[in-house]
Amino acid sequence: xxxxxxxxxxxxxxxxxxxxxxxxxxxxxxxxxxxxxxxxxxxxxxxxxxxxxxxxxxxxxxxxxxxxxxxxxxxxxxxxxxxxxxxxxxxxxxxxxxxxxxxxxxxxxxxxxxxxxxxxxxxxxxxxxxxxxxxxxxxxxxxxxxxxxxxxxxxxxxxxxxxxxxxx
Amino acid sequence: xxxxxxxxxxxxxxxxxxxxxxxxxxxxxxxxxxxxxxxxxxxxxxxxxxxxxxxxxxxxxxxxxxxxxxxxxxxxxxxxxxxxxxxxxxxxxxxxxxxxxxxxxxxxxxxxxxxxxxxxxxxxxxxxxxxxxxxxxxxxxxxxxxxxxxxxxxxxxxxxxxxxxxxxxxxxxxxxxxxxxxxxxxxxxxxxxx
Numbered sequence: 001x002x003x004x005x006x007x008x009x010x011x012x013x014x015x016x017x018x019x020x021x022x023x024x025x026x027x028x029x030x031x032x033x034x035x036x037x038x039x040x041x042x043x044x045x046x047x048x049x050x051x052x053x054x055x056x057x058x059x060x061x062x063x064x065x066x067x068x069x070x071x072x073x074x075x076x077x078x079x080x081x082x083x084x085x086x087x088x089x090x091x092x093x094x095x096x097x098x099x100x101x102x103x104x105x106x107x108x109x110x111x112x113x114x115x116x117x118x119x120x121x122x123x124x125x126x127x128x129x130x131x132x133x134x135x136x137x138x139x140x141x142x143x144x145x146x147x148x149x150x151x152x153x154x155x156x157x158x159x160x161x162x163x164x165x166x167x168x
Numbered sequence: 169x170x171x172x173x174x175x176x177x178x179x180x181x182x183x184x185x186x187x188x189x190x191x192x193x194x195x196x197x198x199x200x201x202x203x204x205x206x207x208x209x210x211x212x213x214x215x216x217x218x219x220x221x222x223x224x225x226x227x228x229x230x231x232x233x234x235x236x237x238x239x240x241x242x243x244x245x246x247x248x249x250x251x252x253x254x255x256x257x258x259x260x261x262x263x264x265x266x267x268x269x270x271x272x273x274x275x276x277x278x279x280x281x282x283x284x285x286x287x288x289x290x291x292x293x294x295x296x297x298x299x300x301x302x303x304x305x306x307x308x309x310x311x312x313x314x315x316x317x318x319x320x321x322x323x324x325x326x327x328x329x330x331x332x333x334x335x336x337x338x339x340x341x342x343x344x345x346x347x348x349x350x351x352x353x354x355x356x357x358x359x360x361x362x
Contacts, residue, residue, distance in 0.1 A: 016329040037358050044307055045326035045357075049220035052232065059237045060211045064204060066241050 003028055004035050011039055015046035192256035196247060211240055214257060217328060218264055224323055225268055226312045235271070239264045254337035261328070262338050265320055303361070310360035314353055321346050322353035 001009075007028055013019045021029070029036050190198070190209070198206035218236045227235055242263050243250070250259045311319050320339055324330045325346075332343040332350075339346065 012326050012329055015326065018329070037362070038354060041307070041354060041357055041361065042326050044303055045322065046329070048224045048304060048307065048323070048327050052216075052220050052223045054215045054219035054236055055233055056212055056215045059215055059233055059240070060208045062237050063207065063211060063240050063244075066237075067204075067207065067244055070241075 004032060007035055008038055011042040012046065015043050196250075196256060199244065200247065207240070207244060210256070214260055215240075217257075218260060220327060221261060221323055222264055222268060224308055224311060224327060225265070225319060227268055227271070231271070235264065235267055238267055242267070255334060257328075258330070258334050258338035261320075261324060262340075265316075265339075269316065306361055307357065310357050313360070314356060317341070318349045318353035318356070321349040322357070325350055 007025055010019060010025075014021055029039055190206075192210065192213070195206040195210050199210070215236050218239055219232050222232050222235050223229065239260055243256075243260055246263075250256070311322065314322070317339065321335055324335045324338060325332070330338070332346045335341075335346045336343045341349075
């Protein structure tokens with residue numbers, strides 16, 4: 001470490017009064033323009049904001065009030081609530097598409113009315129039923145789970161209905 | 169529990185000799201045990217330094233007291249995050265720096281200090297009527313132009329007198345990196361003032 005580096009390392013401590021320059025240091029500062037410029041900077045930096053007055057009584061009083069009365073926030077509770085909410089919605093949507101198969105027609109909501117044909121299927125004969133199933137397998141309007149509407153297929157209105165259904 | 173009662177003049181922390189003053193960890197432990205006065209002692213010990221730091225970091229003058237209060241509030245509410253690592257003082261400065269960063273992001277803080285606006289005399293504060301030193305104003309303006317880490321390292325080292333180890337813990341960096349940031353800050357400020 002050079003004399004300059006040693007001197008510069010000590011500057012904050014000297015500026016704060018925990019040590020002081022010796023005769024050699026003072027001579028170096030007089031001779032070295034770079035060190036002298038840095039010392040001026042550090043000495044001024046140590047004084048920065050010294051006239052700044054904080055109203056400590058007010059801060060202490062208000063802090064005490066806040067610590068007594070403001071509720072303690074549980075870190076991550078907001079995210080936990082959001083995750084639970086999302087899981088509930090996802091579960092509800094999944095149920096929404098599975099449960100209507102066993103519902104009465106009157107309980108169906110818009111967007112999935114085509115699954116309410118199932119009760120009518122109960123009245124069909126074996127032959128008629130087989131014909132319907134054959135048609136569904138080959139047709140465009142089948143009841144295969146792969147053909148059921150997905151969340152991304154729903155309109156804003158249908159989504160709102162889903163949410164209302166979930167919220168009861 | 170640490171005795172910080174105001175009424176007990178023989179034992180109260182407000183009245184003991186300097187050598188017997190409770191340490192910050194003592195006061196933190198006392199506060200956690202329900203001694204409210206311990207919090208006030210910590211405020212009295214660190215509020216002024218925090219205010220100076222925040223003001224020099226570019227906090228709007230009118231907001232410094234509130235920021236100091238918010239810093240302590242967050243510190244006491246988040247003591248579990250401190251766990252005695254580093255100094256309590258460093259923990260406070262870390263929170264203060266983060267608060268100020270949040271203020272700047274939300275547009276509530278002052279990103280650049282205008283010389284004309286800095287430390288205008290406060291009519292309610294006679295001491296504030298003293299015309300601020302022009303070089304100090306230049307230096308403060310130069311600080312606001314530094315990258316955040318350089319500014320924080322410079323202030324913690326020069327204004328607060330911290331060693332690189334404490335700065336590193338406070339800013340979650342290494343002593344070597346803190347030294348480099350300090351070097352760059354000094355170089356830029358010298359050029360700015362030059």
